[in-house]
Amino acid sequence: QSVLTQPPSVSGAPGQTVTISCTGFASSTGISNGVHWYQRLTGTAPKLLIYNDNKRPSGVPDRFSASKSGPSASLVITGLQAEDEAEYFCQSYNSSLNGFFVFGTGTTVTV
């Protein structure tokens, strides 16, 4: 099963900006659909943070932004806050014959 690759961890001081990459998008692998991002605070369920490459659900602060270009996607957290300390996952859909959902390897953000 194909996976999307993320850095294991990133860190930053409060107020700084951090970027999390998610690579592995290519028509050759079948993973070329939109990307979604999830945040999982310790001990809680994942929460949809970004959908369709760059859209925020209602209630998600605008310090979270994202983009996708070619083989990679990125999640950017600007003005890092202590409550942003969590694990972040990207996710997409493999549209090949056996179509299934694929997740990134996950990134732990430490503030």
Next chain:
Amino acid sequence: QVQVVQSGAELKKPGASVKISCKTSGFTFTTFAMHWVRQAPGQTLEWMGWVSTASGNTKYSQKFEDRVTFTRDAAATTVFLEVNNLTYADTAIYYCARGSYSYRLEYWGQGTLVTVSS
């Protein structure tokens, strides 16, 4: 508001089976598929498959299709995951999640820890 509430933690012996429930509310149950995802210790999230809440049709990830069964009870707006012939490698947190448009998972349950131990 949408709620997805899973059953509690389970401790099972190798070779046993486990059945987890996922109760939903706050939306029309038959509109969206429900997905199952697990995370084993030190591993990333793994998508296991989905069940159509309208028809009961299922789609399983190849890794799980031999030992996993998804069912649903539309009257109770609840879906179920059963895993058979458990091994130590099945120790994980199992999540159910409501699907949505553009292949995203919009609402997640709180997770159910399944521990396989002799």
